[in-house]
Amino acid sequence: MTTMLDIKAHNVNELIDMVKQSILFDQFKRKSGGSCDYYVHGRRMVLDSGVLLACSNRMLDLAIRLKVSHVGGEVASALPLVGSMITLAAMKGYALDGFFIREAVKDHGFSHMVEGELNNNSTVLLVDDVIGKGSVALRTSRLLRQQGVAVKGFCAIVDRCEGASELLQAEGLELFSLCTTDLLKEWIDHNILLKRKLLHAE
Numbered sequence: 001m002t003t004m005l006d007i008k009a010h011n012v013n014e015l016i017d018m019v020k021q022s023i024l025f026d027q028f029k030r031k032s033g034g035s036c037d038y039y040v041h042g043r044r045m046v047l048d049s050g051v052l053l054a055c056s057n058r059m060l061d062l063a064i065r066l067k068v069s070h071v072g073g074e075v076a077s078a079l080p081l082v083g084s085m086i087t088l089a090a091m092k093g094y095a096l097d098g099f100f101i102r103e104a105v106k107d108h109g110f111s112h113m114v115e116g117e118l119n120n121n122s123t124v125l126l127v128d129d130v131i132g133k134g135s136v137a138l139r140t141s142r143l144l145r146q147q148g149v150a151v152k153g154f155c156a157i158v159d160r161c162e163g164a165s166e167l168l169q170a171e172g173l174e175l176f177s178l179c180t181t182d183l184l185k186e187w188i189d190h191n192i193l194l195k196r197k198l199l200h201a202e
């Protein structure tokens, strides 16, 4: 099970509404293969100033709790969160720096996969907008660990509950999320059905 961040102190309904507005109902091809009836539009969340602020604030609380020195993730979905979190941290006087992981090595300039000042003393929290089957989380955490970096956890705004938490747990990595699709199951199922009915009516 994903560890839900304690958002009782904030407005949980507000967050759920934000997530709902980023879920689109249709047939979508998945990055990880296959297709699905709904898409959690992560970029819509992290490029909306209000959603970004709310989510990065909550993720920063976790980063402080885990006492990490860095926060990062795979471009491009993680970058808005990383930029916002390190800015908020600086405003609070907490030392937190960022990094990002490329999807592939560049064929010009430096050939780093990881951009940022990480070393063997760094402790990191990985972040992303959405976690599905966990392949991005697995790939990025393994890469960092191979480089001697301590990965303290992975936090997504939305966990699609597709087995990632169990996968990460087997790697000794805890998955945190602000919201899960299980939490919205009734609403999601209702909308999938509605979409199917509409398609049949056309």
Ligand SMILES: O=P(O)(O)OC[C@H]1O[C@H](OP(=O)(O)OP(=O)(O)O)[C@H](O)[C@@H]1O
Binding pocket: 029, 030, 031, 032, 039, 040, 042, 077, 128, 129, 130, 131, 132, 133, 134, 135, 136, 137, 164
């Ligand atoms: O846990 P994983 O299965 O590796 O998926 C994680 C990826 O899913 C999202 O991207 P995107 O919306 O492009 O992916 P999707 O098509 O699978 O929903 C998210 O931004 C991650 O990059």
